[in-house]
Amino acid sequence: MSAPSARLPLIALGALLAGAPGLAAQESVTVTPRVFRRYGERVVRIQVVESGSAAKVAVGSGFFIDDRGRLVTNYHVVADLVHHPERHRAELGDGSTPGDTVAILAIDVVHDLAILQAAARPRAHFTLGPAPVNQGDRLYALGHPKDLGLSIVEGTYNGLLRHTLYPKLHFTGSLNPGMSGGPAITSDGRVVGVNVSTAGNQVSFLVPVDRVIALAARLETPGYARAENLLDEVARQITAYQDVYLDSLLTASSKTVDLGPYRVVTEPAAFFRCWGDVPRETDLPYERAEHSCSTDDEVYIAEDQQSGVVELTHELITTSALNPLRFFALYTSLYQRDNTPSGSEEHVTSWRCGTRNVRTETTPLRATLCLRAYRKLAGLYDGVVKVAVLGHRNSGLVSTLTLSGVTFQNIQRLTARYLGQIAWR
Amino acid sequence: MALIVEVLDPRTGEVRLRRRLDEGPVTLGRGYDNDIVLDDAYADARHARIVSDETGALVIEDLGSVNALVGPGPGGARQTRVAVSPGVEVRVGRTRLRFRDPDAPLPAALPDVPASAPPTPLPRWVGTWWGQLGVTALATAALAWVTWLGSYTASPGSEVAGTTLGILLIAATWAGIWAVASRIVVQRFRFFGHLAVVSTITLAGFALVAVDEWATFLFPDGAWKNFLAGVAGLLLIAALVAGHLALSSTMSRRRRWTAGLATCAVVLAIGAVFTLVEDRSFSDVAAFSANLKPFPARWLPTATVEEFGQVEGDLKTQGGCPADDD
Numbered sequence: 001m002s003a004p005s006a007r008l009p010l011i012a013l014g015a016l017l018a019g020a021p022g023l024a025a026q027e028s029v030t031v032t033p034r035v036f037r038r039y040g041e042r043v044v045r046i047q048v049v050e051s052g053s054a055a056k057v058a059v060g061s062g063f064f065i066d067d068r069g070r071l072v073t074n075y076h077v078v079a080d081l082v083h084h085p086e087r088h089r090a091e092l093g094d095g096s097t098p099g100d101t102v103a104i105l106a107i108d109v110v111h112d113l114a115i116l117q118a119a120a121r122p123r124a125h126f127t128l129g130p131a132p133v134n135q136g137d138r139l140y141a142l143g144h145p146k147d148l149g150l151s152i153v154e155g156t157y158n159g160l161l162r163h164t165l166y167p168k169l170h171f172t173g174s175l176n177p178g179m180s181g182g183p184a185i186t187s188d189g190r191v192v193g194v195n196v197s198t199a200g201n202q203v204s205f206l207v208p209v210d211r212v213i214a215l216a217a218r219l220e221t222p223g224y225a226r227a228e229n230l231l232d233e234v235a236r237q238i239t240a241y242q243d244v245y246l247d248s249l250l251t252a253s254s255k256t257v258d259l260g261p262y263r264v265v266t267e268p269a270a271f272f273r274c275w276g277d278v279p280r281e282t283d284l285p286y287e288r289a290e291h292s293c294s295t296d297d298e299v300y301i302a303e304d305q306q307s308g309v310v311e312l313t314h315e316l317i318t319t320s321a322l323n324p325l326r327f328f329a330l331y332t333s334l335y336q337r338d339n340t341p342s343g344s345e346e347h348v349t350s351w352r353c354g355t356r357n358v359r360t361e362t363t364p365l366r367a368t369l370c371l372r373a374y375r376k377l378a379g380l381y382d383g384v385v386k387v388a389v390l391g392h393r394n395s396g397l398v399s400t401l402t403l404s405g406v407t408f409q410n411i412q413r414l415t416a417r418y419l420g421q422i423a424w425r
Numbered sequence: 426m427a428l429i430v431e432v433l434d435p436r437t438g439e440v441r442l443r444r445r446l447d448e449g450p451v452t453l454g455r456g457y458d459n460d461i462v463l464d465d466a467y468a469d470a471r472h473a474r475i476v477s478d479e480t481g482a483l484v485i486e487d488l489g490s491v492n493a494l495v496g497p498g499p500g501g502a503r504q505t506r507v508a509v510s511p512g513v514e515v516r517v518g519r520t521r522l523r524f525r526d527p528d529a530p531l532p533a534a535l536p537d538v539p540a541s542a543p544p545t546p547l548p549r550w551v552g553t554w555w556g557q558l559g560v561t562a563l564a565t566a567a568l569a570w571v572t573w574l575g576s577y578t579a580s581p582g583s584e585v586a587g588t589t590l591g592i593l594l595i596a597a598t599w600a601g602i603w604a605v606a607s608r609i610v611v612q613r614f615r616f617f618g619h620l621a622v623v624s625t626i627t628l629a630g631f632a633l634v635a636v637d638e639w640a641t642f643l644f645p646d647g648a649w650k651n652f653l654a655g656v657a658g659l660l661l662i663a664a665l666v667a668g669h670l671a672l673s674s675t676m677s678r679r680r681r682w683t684a685g686l687a688t689c690a691v692v693l694a695i696g697a698v699f700t701l702v703e704d705r706s707f708s709d710v711a712a713f714s715a716n717l718k719p720f721p722a723r724w725l726p727t728a729t730v731e732e733f734g735q736v737e738g739d740l741k742t743q744g745g746c747p748a749d750d751d
Contacts, residue, residue: 283578284577284578284579285578285579286577321579322577324719325574325718325719326573326575326576326577327577327719328717328719329574329575329576329577330577331717332715332716332717333577333715335713335715335717336713337713338710338711338712338713340709340710340711341709342709344709345707350707350708350709351708351709351710351711351712352740353711353712353713353714353740354646354736354737354740355645355713355714355736356645356646356727356728356732356733356736357642357643357645357725357726357727357728358728358729358730358732358733359725359727359728360730363722364722364725366645366715366717367733368713368714369733369736369737369740370712370713371737371741372709386713388715390717390720390722390725391720391721391722391725393719396717408737411737412734412737415733415734416730416734419733420730
């Protein structure tokens, strides 16, 4: 769990940006040690310990943001404490000094942030504020990679990612597990973002500092009180967040693509990525084509539970060699295949499914909806809608919409929209 | 006058030895030098002898034994000399001797017929070779056809042949076990009869599966359908057991069906145990009910999108609520 989870699929970027040679290299020789000496003490190691066994279950990093002992880290560093506060505690350093225990003040599960309160006043802290940077600027990420002691990683700022559900900065530099929650700063000590995840090969991601400022500001609102049970707050935030992106999904203006004789929806929103695949297997008496779209982002809830994933897959099969009965045996097996996201008993109930033959405006469909509830996050569900277009002797389309961590109303709303958007041309 | 002496077993009373007596003398006793050797601890080594008296009639005389002779008549008095004639019984030690007339009339011999088999209360054709062969061939063909329909590879030949032969082998083994049971109980193998029973039930099973698949396709929401299919499946199991018992036992029809239904009860009980265990276990695999069939779209019974929304509501109330689980 100490790892900032690799949340993006590895995408080949071609030649990786390396540190510029010459002048820049010379400069870094003098600047990097200075940044480390000057700002290192503002960064701390955070560990979450299982009280019973006194064994650490997570190690990450954090940094002080004021002189009252408030510090910032990632939500996923302290997720165990959120889920089982009775069994865990969070400590600064190696926990050897009494009074190092820290408490959670506020969380932002969607942007993967948490603000903690330390008992003692820090010797130094960062001051949050706007940090104007341009693509290509040097950034220095601080943290405890693989729990090997405070380290500094030099890298390049590459701007805000496009096509993401929530804002993320692209940092070209090697972030490693354990650096989660540490700051990425400019050479003059301004925080640009919070280390959060990596896709390997120097492709790393930061939470923009304005999200941290927003969360810190929430703490200052008069009458702010932390939810007694932080899981209620997790559920509330995820529920509020999904309305933002689900509203624009699968509306009448959604793009469509022709797949064989069918018209299906594609790229339901800008933050989706779509792929197509037509496997050429000449020894089969049928042809299969696949088109799928998925959100790249997901919201980390716990080690084995993610939310916010929306996935759309269309599988077309056609045949000229199989008779209708044999073709429909194939169609049946394709439909029956379980392609639902996995889940653990701690977090979700078992699936419950209901099936009907449904007639939309253009075509009859076989439709199944499977639903499972989140055990700890009231009002949130995973939903999978699968449909098969009926009525054709030698072609079929199996289409699946997967929604995770959404409200029941949203599942109903999107199911209805989704069924209406599959058409026979 | 000639007589037949029968030596009866002291314990069972069955005849151990028959011997024709003409004039005598014939000696009896435990000793091996006697004409009739008695395996009887209560008999002397030389216990008695049978001789003709002066009139030519046969008598049995004690030879001074410990237990003497016990003659016919009330009280079973000990005697030293008994005149024997057909119908007389004399005890020597504890062995009974019975005397018979060699010319006594006998009932006519019984005609030697093959051990009569219990009548087969199955349909007549099950007992005929053409019926057995026919139904087995039909079931094999159905098996091959169903396997072929369910396969969607380019050349399903080997798959079809392999599956068909494999299942045929299992059916033959099953029939063989019942045939051995029949051989033990009713002295008849009836292997092909048992194979015909399995084949018939298999054919009925295919029909049931086909009906169930089409019903699942046309009416995916019918809970009654699962119930009916379950009952029909159990009845097939009962029929299978009853059919085999008809060929391999002398049970009445009622008892055969009782046995068949008892088997169903066992199957149900095992199923119930599994369901109980399953219910508690968690699964993250979703069951997409399918059985899609080629069927004209315009005849297909369908719900509207709004009615499908009702399904969603049912799923939620069925126990999606997390509070139920904590």
